[in-house]
Amino acid sequence: MWRIAGHLTRGLAMIWAVTTFTFVLIRLMPGDPVQVQYERLIAQGMTPDQAESATAITYGFVPHGPMWKQYLEYMWGLAHLDLGVSVESQGVPVADRVFGALPWTVLLVLSGILISFLIGVVLGVVAAMRRSTMVGHGLSIAGSLLHGVPPFVIGIVLAALFTRRWRWFPSGGHFNGDEVSPGFYYDFIGDVAYHAVLPAASFAVASYGGWLLAMRSSVASVLGDDFLLAAELRGLRPFMRFRYLARNAILPLFTVLAISFGLVFGGSIFIERIFNYPGLGMLLYQSIGARDFSMMSGAFLLITAAVIVANILADVLYTVIDPRVRRQA
């Protein structure tokens, strides 16, 4: 319990640090967009008061006054999930856009991680068992290669093969709005899944190598443990011994899980761009292109927050599975 509380406080502290960081980025860096917009509005003929209130609505803080006051107002707004208003599409609250995009990214990231985890763990066991054979070497090298190649390479290759060379999957979007409308029914879910296959597969292919390598070394170290020999000498059935091995070997992978979330969310920008998928990464990319700073900081904040939350969940999961940690808690 204390452990989880500790994680929550640490997560909150990190989110606070990141928000402060984005505040500094937007407000204190040269080319401060708030100041720029304020001056532009005045140049367009607004009175300072009008320009000030218009800027304040967009960014959540006024262009004048002491910095600490602006900072407090910004944080106060964030605490109420007020992320300001989009500069590009005037008047649309940033929060609506980013929270609308979040589920699509989560869908891709979660299904991608799940698939890659399963494939990687199974192949990692094979690679560890056949360590000195060609199969083992081949699996390890292929795993490291895919692990080392940046995710956009995988995305480009999959897009080129399966949306252009063979037109098996749609080349973009999250569902076909002409044919299905959102709702909880078979056709819609099927269409969403159909659109998500390639982007999710890109994540999976790009990250399964990491799981494979982690699982391989983990299995190799557990294989040397005495309790497996003991289980064999007690005449335990082979599948039970395999279960002992697998559970003990998978456990350390949950610490890797935490790190992989950051990487996968980061990679979502590429994958969503390549497949034209309207998730958080795509939103971030578009806001960069349009110099839409409020949208940009909102999307960046949410991506970071998602990674931090995923980290905490991974650790809680670890706590539940490992009795050594659980009983101490």
Added chain:
Amino acid sequence: MNMGVTIAGLTVTYGDLPAVKDVSLRLEDGTITGLVGESGSGKSTLALSLLGHGNIASGSVFIDGVGDMSKMDKGALRAVRGAKIGYVFQAAQNSLNPLLTVGKQLLDLAKSHGVRDVRGAHPLLRRMGLDPDRVLNSYQHELSGGMRQRVGIMFALVLNAHVLVLDEPTTALDMITQANILQIVREVHADRGLTTLIVTHDVGVVAEVASRVAVMYGGRIVECGSTKEVLANPRHPYTRGLINAIPRLTGPVDVAKPLPGTPPTLGTIPAVGCVFRARCPIRMDVCSAQEPEMIDDVACHAVGVTAK
């Protein structure tokens, strides 16, 4: 039940190198046999071969009423291990799955052998001075070294095995716990009429519990016999060295003489001649040419000469 063990001409190899070579030994039904030697002498390999584990190159391990462990297929071995013959690890080694409670692992053991009722664990644990309910609900990391060792013995015997192999059961335990464990081994051995092999580097342990003793060096058994006789009147120079190395309670400390030199490792065991000759105080020419045969429970050229 009559379940002695006969080891005949047993050779166990790692790669090409024999860790146990041409060993013959009889564990009489109902006795405790001590197997002593330094680390690397092959005593653990020999102990494991009793369960058919390891690469048995030649020879046999015949358990009365069970069969030859060296010739069994995987399925038959699995059925015998844990059910007819139990193995207890060194206390420092983690012989329990760290992620499951003792009770859950006990159930896995029972399921593996098609046994439904493992309530026998309760009196067994109580007999060893443990609270069964508490222990069965514990994880490995919640048990002390002495408790783990008792749990190990419980696992070895709960399915009514009649042959018990203990590998360094008291190493890494404090003195009082050591004495406790040895006491327990003696008691359950007597209660259940077991055939017990206790592997140790500690001659004191053998003196305390074993009625028979076998001394191992470089993968060979160099001397065996009844504990009393061997300890009182050691004939092989290695056995004499081992016993002389023990400090006495009375008398000056420097009476204890450590054995000179170091034991051979798997790669440095001489291929021909007596394996002990490099450290032997009474080495003769014949020792480097020919391996001594086991005559009258001792394998030494020098002993052979005086006997003739």
Added chain:
Amino acid sequence: METGPNSLPPPLLRRCKVSAVLRALRRRPSRIAGVVIILLFVFMAVAGPWFYPDRLPYDADNIYAPISWEHPLSTDFEGVDVLALVVTGTRGVMLVAVAAGLVTMVVGTAIGLYAGYRRGRPDSVLMRIADFVLTIPGFPLLIVLTVTIGLGAWWKMALVLGLTGWGGLARAVRSQTLSLRERGFIEAARGLGLPTRHIVTRELLPNVAPYIATNLLVAVTAYIYAQVGLYFLGVLPLDTSNWGVMLNAAVFQSGALISPDALPYLLAPLGAILLLTLGVVLIVDALEEIFNPRLRGS
């Protein structure tokens, strides 16, 4: 098993190094291929631009030319030789990546050593910071920085990459330092009355060096890919020639995904990335065996 070179005192470790490297290379010839690949890329980065004029000649009549001796990898949408683009595109990203790698190495090693050596409060504070750096998704941060502080200048890019990537190295160096401590190196050295500076530079650094080397190699590749990624997305000005610009043009502009003629233009930078990764993987494989013999499949 437990007595690999890592547990030897430092001077012995140094002596076996050369022969260990040779042995690891000979054990699997593929590793030599790895070395060759990396040397090829280094050569391309150092000497590549000397073989070509500053502005590559373009030839509007020869767009997406068939593969020939003159254009072994075809030409792009302006008729520029693709091979020339791949070769000349290496130097810029490589320079930044190596500079960033050095930043990471210095910061990560210093923080890791200090945390592992001092332990206690400085350790926990520094590791919190390292975790923070590790948790922040690096790539989103990078593209946010491209528009806020601007990453056009090579040194800015190198600094930002290096400063966002030291978390993993610091953790690895710290845990290695801690384990050396457990094995009694530091206590022994201090018992001999050696000054701290000596302990850190003579005893600790040589033993941590393998981890730094492996990490540095992986980090430099990651930094190359991060830059290629930025150019690929088009968030950096596309005025220089490099692999990312090529990918951007091929995927988003010229429709190389559709037209088979333009395929070489797409495949060339992809192939370069794959080859570089392969080289790094093979070398890291060899390094791991040299430094951690327990991984050896027997």
